[in-house]
Amino acid sequence: MIDIAEIEAARGRIASTVHRTRTELSDRLSTAVDVPVYLKLEHHQRTGSFKIRGATNAILNLSDEQRAKGVVGVSTGNHGRGLAYAARQNGVRCIVAISQLVPQNKIDGIRAQGAEVRIVGQSQDDAQVEVDRLVEEEGMTMIPPFDHPDIIAGQGTLGLELIEDVPDLTTVLVQLSGGGLISGVAAALKARKPDIRVIGVSMERGAAMYACQKAGKPIAVPELSTLADSLGGGIGLDNVYTFEMTRDLVDDIVLVSEAEIAAAIRHAYWQEHQIIEGSGSVGIAALLAGKVRPNGETVLLLSGGNIDMALHHRIVSGEDVDVTAGDENA
Ligand SMILES: *Cc1c(COP(=O)(O)O)cnc(C)c1O
Numbered sequence: 001m002i003d004i005a006e007i008e009a010a011r012g013r014i015a016s017t018v019h020r021t022r023t024e025l026s027d028r029l030s031t032a033v034d035v036p037v038y039l040k041l042e043h044h045q046r047t048g049s050f051k052i053r054g055a056t057n058a059i060l061n062l063s064d065e066q067r068a069k070g071v072v073g074v075s076t077g078n079h080g081r082g083l084a085y086a087a088r089q090n091g092v093r094c095i096v097a098i099s100q101l102v103p104q105n106k107i108d109g110i111r112a113q114g115a116e117v118r119i120v121g122q123s124q125d126d127a128q129v130e131v132d133r134l135v136e137e138e139g140m141t142m143i144p145p146f147d148h149p150d151i152i153a154g155q156g157t158l159g160l161e162l163i164e165d166v167p168d169l170t171t172v173l174v175q176l177s178g179g180g181l182i183s184g185v186a187a188a189l190k191a192r193k194p195d196i197r198v199i200g201v202s203m204e205r206g207a208a209m210y211a212c213q214k215a216g217k218p219i220a221v222p223e224l225s226t227l228a229d230s231l232g233g234g235i236g237l238d239n240v241y242t243f244e245m246t247r248d249l250v251d252d253i254v255l256v257s258e259a260e261i262a263a264a265i266r267h268a269y270w271q272e273h274q275i276i277e278g279s280g281s282v283g284i285a286a287l288l289a290g291k292v293r294p295n296g297e298t299v300l301l302l303s304g305g306n307i308d309m310a311l312h313h314r315i316v317s318g319e320d321v322d323v324t325a326g327d328e329n330a
Pocket of ligand 1: 304
């Protein structure tokens with residue numbers, strides 16, 4: 001388990017690289033649900049998502065020998081971009097393996113940071129095979145997107161900021177995919193204030209951690225296309241940290257539909273003047289759909305903004321966008 005001391009250490013380590021993003025009261029959402037609702041504007045983070053926090057922490061913890069051989073990781077896009085950024089800052093070679101489900105704008109974002117991208121197969125699991133090969137054959141160090149102490153501690157720095165910004169917060173809605181984010185945030189928040197409710201939000205299509213928690217152990221969950229593309233992928237059958245931390249620290253997990261995600265992207269744009277990707281919007285989606293009943297000051301994390309702008313335009317223009325068409329498992 002990762003504790004608050006490790007999260008505080010991570011904060012000091014990454015402070016000069018990452019932005020300290022703002023938290024703002026949303027008048028519209030506060031009125032809608034009758035409690036103060038705050039938005040943590042983490043989509044304004046460098047590289048467009050919080051993933052740079054964990055990635056920077058991991059890169060700064062490498063030994064000289066590891067730095068010399070480079071790093072490699074699998075990604076749905078944002079971890080790769082954060083990792084590429086952190087690697088370049090520190091003069092470390094970086095290769096990111098992704099599946100064909102990763103949108104082009106995210107591939108471009110990784111390449112723009114100078115990393116090499118390898119596109120392999122139809123899932124995170126397929127891309128992982130390439131990562132394992134590079135570790136084996138080239139001695140590169142794997143920096144996974146969530147199940148790693150440095151990653152969890154880095155993402156947890158968000159929790160420290162949340163409680164500084166909203167000291168009386170009672171409920172926080174956090175995106176949930178592999179669980180690095182929610183594990184770190186919950187560890188930080190609950191160390192400071194144990195009765196805070198931490199609620200995970202995933203999409204209905206391919207909610208891996210939700211299915212694993214129901215099963216009581218890590219299981220394979222098919223990956224499906226979704227507007228919340230950064231939340232896709234399994235948690236790993238050999239999961240070490242995030243399955244147990246989620247089980248022990250997260251109070252509830254709720255799921256949102258594709259239509260609810262689209263409605264939340266629209267709300268963010270028209271009402272809050274924020275451009276966020278589908279994954280970043282699921283907290284707003286859960287709140288607007290009445291899937292969470294807040295009982296006091298509530299924080300929604302806007303975790304990322306890396307959406308294809310043509311897709312965003314179609315969604316906010318009111319088009320009924322269906323990214324799941326042609327998906328065999330739909
Ligand atoms: C990676 C990611 C998440 C989920 O983080 P996990 O640690 O995998 O649970 C949420 N939102 C965005 C924008 C992401 O990139």
